[in-house]
Amino acid sequence: MAFPSVSILITSSFLLLSFFSNALTSPKAFIFPIRKDGATNQYYTTIQIGSNATTLNVGIDLGGNFLWFNSLDYFSAADSYRPILCGTNQCRIANGVGCVFCFLSPPVPGCTNNTCSDYALNPFTGTQVYSGLGQDVLRVSSTRATQYEVKRFPFQFSPYPDFREGLATSTVGLLALGRTRVSLPSQLSSAFKISDKFALCIPSSGGNGNMIIGDEVYRKPFQQISEAIQTTPLLRNPVSNSGNEVVGNLSIAYFIDVKSIRVGETSLALNKTLLSINKRTGEGGTSIRTVRAYTSLHRSIYRAVVDEFVKAAAAKNIKRVASVAPFGACFDSRTISSSKTGADVPTVDLVLQSSSVYWRFYGSNSMVRVGDRVMCLAFVEGPPNLSGPTTSIVVGGYQLENHLLEFDVSASKLGFSSTLLLSDTSCNQFGAA
Ligand SMILES: *[C@@H]1O[C@H](CO)[C@@H](O)[C@H](O)[C@H]1NC(C)=O
Ligand SMILES: *[C@@H]1O[C@H](CO)[C@@H](O)[C@H](O)[C@H]1NC(C)=O
Ligand SMILES: *[C@@H]1O[C@H](CO)[C@@H](O)[C@H](O)[C@H]1NC(C)=O
Ligand SMILES: *[C@@H]1O[C@H](CO)[C@@H](O)[C@H](O)[C@H]1NC(C)=O
Numbered sequence: 001m002a003f004p005s006v007s008i009l010i011t012s013s014f015l016l017l018s019f020f021s022n023a024l025t026s027p028k029a030f031i032f033p034i035r036k037d038g039a040t041n042q043y044y045t046t047i048q049i050g051s052n053a054t055t056l057n058v059g060i061d062l063g064g065n066f067l068w069f070n071s072l073d074y075f076s077a078a079d080s081y082r083p084i085l086c087g088t089n090q091c092r093i094a095n096g097v098g099c100v101f102c103f104l105s106p107p108v109p110g111c112t113n114n115t116c117s118d119y120a121l122n123p124f125t126g127t128q129v130y131s132g133l134g135q136d137v138l139r140v141s142s143t144r145a146t147q148y149e150v151k152r153f154p155f156q157f158s159p160y161p162d163f164r165e166g167l168a169t170s171t172v173g174l175l176a177l178g179r180t181r182v183s184l185p186s187q188l189s190s191a192f193k194i195s196d197k198f199a200l201c202i203p204s205s206g207g208n209g210n211m212i213i214g215d216e217v218y219r220k221p222f223q224q225i226s227e228a229i230q231t232t233p234l235l236r237n238p239v240s241n242s243g244n245e246v247v248g249n250l251s252i253a254y255f256i257d258v259k260s261i262r263v264g265e266t267s268l269a270l271n272k273t274l275l276s277i278n279k280r281t282g283e284g285g286t287s288i289r290t291v292r293a294y295t296s297l298h299r300s301i302y303r304a305v306v307d308e309f310v311k312a313a314a315a316k317n318i319k320r321v322a323s324v325a326p327f328g329a330c331f332d333s334r335t336i337s338s339s340k341t342g343a344d345v346p347t348v349d350l351v352l353q354s355s356s357v358y359w360r361f362y363g364s365n366s367m368v369r370v371g372d373r374v375m376c377l378a379f380v381e382g383p384p385n386l387s388g389p390t391t392s393i394v395v396g397g398y399q400l401e402n403h404l405l406e407f408d409v410s411a412s413k414l415g416f417s418s419t420l421l422l423s424d425t426s427c428n429q430f431g432a433a
């Protein structure tokens with residue numbers, strides 16, 4: 001009779017052990033640093049890829065499809081690179097549009113045979129490159145500072161160095177966060193069975209922010225900020241709005257439903273057709289893009305915002321001066337006082353699903369210094385002239401800085417805080433508890 005009881009004891013302590021080791025090893029969330037490149041106003045992070053963990057700086061593209069880069073450091077050490085072959089499940093997940101046959105012996109990244117392929121987009125120049133997709137080990141760091149590996153992380157090694165044109169000189173490609181199955185959040189979510197959500201906290205110049213992918217308790221005061229966050233539905237544009245974004249013809253960028261714009265106390269009279277997404281053409285609506293330095297507004301919206309802002313600024317005795325391109329409203333900074341939330345100017349609100357849900361921009365996000373004595377309204381007339389239907393409002397990086405943004409992809413919801421400056425903090429402090 002002694003034998004069975006011993007065996008039960010062994011079994012249960014074994015279960016206990018494996019329970020603890022799982023609790024210790026299965027991550028809940030991953031963290032990536034975010035920095036801003038001062039010369040280009042681009043935001044980038046650092047990744048480690050390949051068996052030798054080549055370290056690369058890559059721009060962050062909220063609306064991007066997949067990771068792409070061009071790096072000789074990686075190329076010369078890419079012994080663990082494997083192509084994604086045509087007709088495979090991975091090719092289907094990547095939504096590859098074709099197959100390339102490239103014969104080099106031995107094969108190298110960018111030239112492998114029978115390879116699932118797609119277009120990568122450079123959103124700064126609007127150019128696209130068609131090339132094979134591959135996979136390699138991606139090393140990631142959990143919010144508990146433990147290293148993990150995504151064994152077969154999909155990406156495109158772009159064989160053309162010229163394709164990096166327009167990117168910050170310290171970066172070699174772009175990391176995608178868009179609504180695809182091969183974006184970083186989606187890959188981490190499926191590899192580690194964590195929530196398909198991510199929090200972005202984008203720093204202003206000189207700062208260091210963070211992105212947290214998954215579910216995590218934030219450190220003070222971010223947990224409190226997150227609990228009080230406002231939310232708005234994330235919309236999908238049924239028409240892909242750039243050549244390579246064809247994923248069942250749904251745009252992979254994140255859209256929100258801006259119903260009106262308020263400057264100071266005044267609601268602007270705007271063309272409602274421009275504010276909503278045209279389901280047939282994909283035109284109109286509001287997207288959020290980290291690859292745009294400043295929010296761009298369709299001409300008629302831009303005019304209305306500038307006119308009202310100039311009027312409301314004049315009422316605060318702020319003196320207008322000659323415009324400095326690309327901005328359409330500039331002011332003598334000596335006539336602007338400062339406050340906890342930056343330059344003390346009229347607020348600009350993007351009003352969402354109801355008049356009580358709005359994304360407010362204070363001076364720290366609405367005014368940019370362009371000279372000793374000149375500050376300008378940090379919105380531009382847009383959109384940038386790239387292919388695809390025209391999005392009326394593209395919320396750009398300067399407006400995102402020092403806000404906590406939570407993209408809950410599976411619930412299709414965006415959480416956005418007020419400027420962190422109101423809580424006496426900034427993205428420099430953002431992290432896990
Ligand atoms: C990877 O790193 C190891 C150790 O530093 C080195 O010996 C090896 O040559 C590297 N491999 C490649 C392909 O660079
Ligand atoms: C390339 O792949 C195709 C399809 O698998 C195959 O038919 C062909 O023989 C391969 N060519 C070379 C040079 O390996
Ligand atoms: C995507 O759009 C193209 C061109 O308009 C059309 O031919 C195709 O059927 C659409 N695909 C889906 C999945 O809707
Ligand atoms: C509103 O915008 C749409 C789309 O650009 C345009 O066709 C329409 O004429 C505009 N309406 C007014 C009243 O300006």
Ligand SMILES: *[C@@H]1O[C@H](CO)[C@@H](O)[C@H](O)[C@H]1NC(C)=O
Pocket residue numbers: 385
């Ligand atoms: C936009 O680009 C197209 C194609 O390059 C060009 O024909 C058109 O003139 C451009 N429009 C503007 C407003 O620059």
